[in-house]
Amino acid sequence: MLELFSYSDTGWGDEILRGLAITVQLAVVTLPVGVLLGFLAAFASMSRLRILRAIGFGYTTLMRGLPEILTLFVVYNGVGLLWNRLAMWWNPDAPLTEFSPFIAGVVALGLVFGAFAGEVLRGAFQSLNTGQMEAGKAIGMTRSQIFRRIELPQIWRFALPGLGNLWINLLKDTALVSVIALNDLMRMTKVAVGVTKQPFTFYLLACLIYWTMCVLSEFVLARMERRANRGIRSA
Amino acid sequence: MNPLDILLQYWPRLLDGTVMTLKLTLLGAMIAALAAPGLALVRTQASPWAQAPLRLYISFMRGTPLLAQLFLVFYGSGQFRPMLQDLGLWWLFRDPFNCALLAFALNSTAYQTEILRGGIMGAPHGEIEAARAIGMSQFQTLRRVTFPHAYRIAWPALGNEVILLMKASALASVITLFDLLGRTRQIFSRSFDFSVYLWAAVIYLCLTAAFVFVWRQAELRLSKQFTGRVLPVTPAPNPKETTE
Numbered sequence: 444m445l446e447l448f449s450y451s452d453t454g455w456g457d458e459i460l461r462g463l464a465i466t467v468q469l470a471v472v473t474l475p476v477g478v479l480l481g482f483l484a485a486f487a488s489m490s491r492l493r494i495l496r497a498i499g500f501g502y503t504t505l506m507r508g509l510p511e512i513l514t515l516f517v518v519y520n521g522v523g524l525l526w527n528r529l530a531m532w533w534n535p536d537a538p539l540t541e542f543s544p545f546i547a548g549v550v551a552l553g554l555v556f557g558a559f560a561g562e563v564l565r566g567a568f569q570s571l572n573t574g575q576m577e578a579g580k581a582i583g584m585t586r587s588q589i590f591r592r593i594e595l596p597q598i599w600r601f602a603l604p605g606l607g608n609l610w611i612n613l614l615k616d617t618a619l620v621s622v623i624a625l626n627d628l629m630r631m632t633k634v635a636v637g638v639t640k641q642p643f644t645f646y647l648l649a650c651l652i653y654w655t656m657c658v659l660s661e662f663v664l665a666r667m668e669r670r671a672n673r674g675i676r677s678a
Numbered sequence: 679m680n681p682l683d684i685l686l687q688y689w690p691r692l693l694d695g696t697v698m699t700l701k702l703t704l705l706g707a708m709i710a711a712l713a714a715p716g717l718a719l720v721r722t723q724a725s726p727w728a729q730a731p732l733r734l735y736i737s738f739m740r741g742t743p744l745l746a747q748l749f750l751v752f753y754g755s756g757q758f759r760p761m762l763q764d765l766g767l768w769w770l771f772r773d774p775f776n777c778a779l780l781a782f783a784l785n786s787t788a789y790q791t792e793i794l795r796g797g798i799m800g801a802p803h804g805e806i807e808a809a810r811a812i813g814m815s816q817f818q819t820l821r822r823v824t825f826p827h828a829y830r831i832a833w834p835a836l837g838n839e840v841i842l843l844m845k846a847s848a849l850a851s852v853i854t855l856f857d858l859l860g861r862t863r864q865i866f867s868r869s870f871d872f873s874v875y876l877w878a879a880v881i882y883l884c885l886t887a888a889f890v891f892v893w894r895q896a897e898l899r900l901s902k903q904f905t906g907r908v909l910p911v912t913p914a915p916n917p918k919e920t921t922e
Binding site (some may be wrong): 475506509510511512513516517520521524525611615616617618619621622633636640641642643644646647649650653657658664 | 737738740741742743744745746747749750753754755756757759841845846847848849851854859860863866872875876879880882883886887897
């Protein structure tokens with residue numbers, strides 16, 4: 444039984460670890476993209492310009508309402524199609540390029556993460572105490588100083604639980620990229636199943652690996668939350 | 679092709695897929711809704727040791743991708759085929775629809791149980807004590823006091839869970855089911871017309887919007903005694919006026 448998972452030519456340990464590496468890379472690369480999009484969405488939906496507010500609202504509503512896997516297909520097929528059409532228009536002899544599934548995964552999961560994060564961050568901005576900003580202005584801080592010294596540390600504290608949940612969702616959603624032929628943990632598991640004909644064993648192993656990542660993340664997030672809330676009197 | 683032509687040509691398939699998506703979502707949510715109240719009670723009242731298996735189950739369901747759970751049920755059951763055939767359960771696992779339904783119901787049970795647990799814990803203690811004090815049995819208290827409060831508190835979160843389940847039901851297309859996304863992929867593979875994905879997106883958004891509306895209406899009805907019914911307060915006679 445154990446040799447099935449050994450780290451050798453006969454075992455599947457190395458293949459599955461390589462898949463796990465892709466899964467982790469995907470999640471880690473997507474996170475900053477998603478957080479950046481989240482900030483943009485939050486700023487847009489709090490903007491004074493009506494058009495920006497509409498864009499922010501439209502983006503968050505659309506992306507939160509669609510199945511993640513549909514978004515993934517739209518990005519993977521659609522952007523690839525668009526790219527090739529643009530390339531053809533630019534240069535009719537251009538070779539057809541295959542859109543990288545990794546990039547498609549980052550873009551699609553980032554778009555979804557950004558939409559949810561936008562709502563979390565907007566909530567965090569709105570729970571800031573406006574008196575502190577006025578105080579900052581009164582003692583002569585610039586707009587960026589206020590943002591850096593007053594707003595950001597507290598937004599971190601307010602948004603951390605929500606962003607933590609989103610991170611765990613992101614970890615789980617990375618499994619979707621296996622359907623667009625990226626060799627992540629899920630897909631390598633599928634390959635192993637195809638050869639060994641032991642679907643339950645290997646899918647259970649994959650589940651246990653995801654579970655471990657999620658439980659570890661929860662543990663780290665709980666510590667980060669405790670750290671972010673140090674010096675705050677708890678109710 | 680013109681996006682409208684795609685819709686005109688393929689609408690029966692898209693409709694068929696939409697029905698499948700609704701069937702998976704609503705059946706899955708309903709099976710989970712039957713299991714959740716009992717499990718939520720276990721979560722709130724059983725001793726820590728007694729509820730350890732339940733907590734493990736919930737943690738597993740929430741900590742692993744639904745896609746992996748779906749594969750575990752659909753493909754994984756194949757590993758136990760002789761045993762399942764002996765037990766007479768193979769028909770259940772042979773059919774992708776049943777497998778998808780089982781996986782969605784198991785997954786949603788975990789989430790709904792936790793949501794309902796929050797609702798039960800939010801039911802006011804005083805009212806439960808009062809119900810016991812006037813001689814209601816434990817079951818009567820649950821039925822008349824605890825659960826009405828619990829469901830009212832948990833209602834919005836339960837609605838979110840159903841929407842999440844509807845979005846998740848798109849995964850069924852991966853195990854060869856023709857739900858809305860499955861039909862969409864089928865049409866795309868024939869026509870190579872990208873606009874069919876956009877139509878699918880429109881349909882998903884409409885389904886979500888319609889569900890949010892229905893759920894909100896039900897919520898207003900559930901909590902009638904707390905919202906909307908603002909009684910016209912008859913002003914107390916002003917003593918000064920009467921003395922005049």
